[in-house]
Amino acid sequence: xxxxxxxxxxxxxxxxxxxxxxxxxxxxxxxxxxxxxxxxxxxxxxxxxxxxxxxxxxxxxxxxxxxxxxxxxxxxxxxxxxxxxxxxxxxxxxxxxxxxxxxxxxxxxxxxxxxxxxxxxxxxxxxxxxxxxxxxxxxxxxxxxxxxxxxxxxxxxxxxxxxxxxxxxxxxxxxxxxxxxxxxxxxxxxxxxxxxxxxxxxxxxxxxxxxxxxxxxxxxxxxxx
Numbered sequence: 001x002x003x004x005x006x007x008x009x010x011x012x013x014x015x016x017x018x019x020x021x022x023x024x025x026x027x028x029x030x031x032x033x034x035x036x037x038x039x040x041x042x043x044x045x046x047x048x049x050x051x052x053x054x055x056x057x058x059x060x061x062x063x064x065x066x067x068x069x070x071x072x073x074x075x076x077x078x079x080x081x082x083x084x085x086x087x088x089x090x091x092x093x094x095x096x097x098x099x100x101x102x103x104x105x106x107x108x109x110x111x112x113x114x115x116x117x118x119x120x121x122x123x124x125x126x127x128x129x130x131x132x133x134x135x136x137x138x139x140x141x142x143x144x145x146x147x148x149x150x151x152x153x154x155x156x157x158x159x160x161x162x163x164x165x166x167x168x169x170x171x172x173x174x175x176x177x178x179x180x181x182x183x184x185x186x187x188x189x190x191x192x193x194x195x196x197x198x199x200x201x202x203x204x205x206x207x208x209x210x211x212x213x214x215x216x217x218x219x220x221x222x223x224x225x
Contacts, residue, residue, distance in 0.1 A: 007040035007068045014038055014047060019066060021073040023051040024080035025059045032064055032073070043069060072188075080107045090210035091202055095124050099202065103195060111191040118198040119172020122165055123147065125205055129156055144169050156205055164197045 008014045014034045022029050032049035039046045045066040051059040065075040082103045084096035091099075102117030126147035127134040133150055136142050142150070148169065152162040171186060171194050 007043075007045045008038055008066075009040070010037055011035075014045070014066070017066065017068070018071045019049070019064065019073055021064070021076055022080055023053065023059060024062060024076060024078050026051060026053050026056060027080070027082070027086070028053060032062065035061070038066070043067065044074070075109075080104075082107070088207045088210070090206045092124075092128060092206075095121055095128070095202070098124060099198060102198070106188075106191050106195060109188070111186040111188060114191040115168075115171045115186055115194045118168060118194045119144070121198050122168060122172070122201060125201065126151055129205060130154065144172075151205075157201065158204075161201060161204060165201060168194050168197045 008017055011034045019032045019034070020029060021032060028051070030052050033052060033054075034047050034049045036048055045068065047064055047066070049062050049064050051062065053059045054061075063077040064073050066072070067074045082100050084093065084100045087096040087099060098117055098121045102114045102121065105111070105114035105117060123141075123144050126144070127141060130147065130150055133154070134141055134147060141147075145166065148157075148162055148165045151157045151165070152159060157165065171190060
């Protein structure tokens, strides 16, 4: 029997497994520090752990549920919170709200809902940046695949980001619509990948230009050409 075929019996065995997850307190992705021997069932291990940043006053103990078969932390408590207020203010408030909601959906394993919200974020940012170009001749919002292509055509995203956005669009469709091809199941890693692409788009379109402008202003204030 391999090490991954059975629950870990000790703290040392736990440390040999993939017990990385997002700390519900500080939000960092960390390797948890188990503080007592796990309590095992036939398919799960339960243990209390600390974030490596636990010396910070806000990082409290974490109760984790580890799944040996797939070697990952399936759940952790308290359930992480993620609010729009923690996202860069260069991003419009309504878009931050949608991105935060999509992230919270991942935390509670609502993966279809997560990718659907990410799809909504991409549509919203495209409408925001493209303005009237986001509408067709009948004043209806264009289909998302057209909006993504327009973002690229206008130089707002790179080709790589355009391709990534189209992949995100497909998964968003799986989450939002009933499929007849059997492709309507969304897994954890797929949802996390969609969220990462969504953040790359938000960063590229809103955050990076904001930071560039701040640097430009700082340079001007120092009298540098």
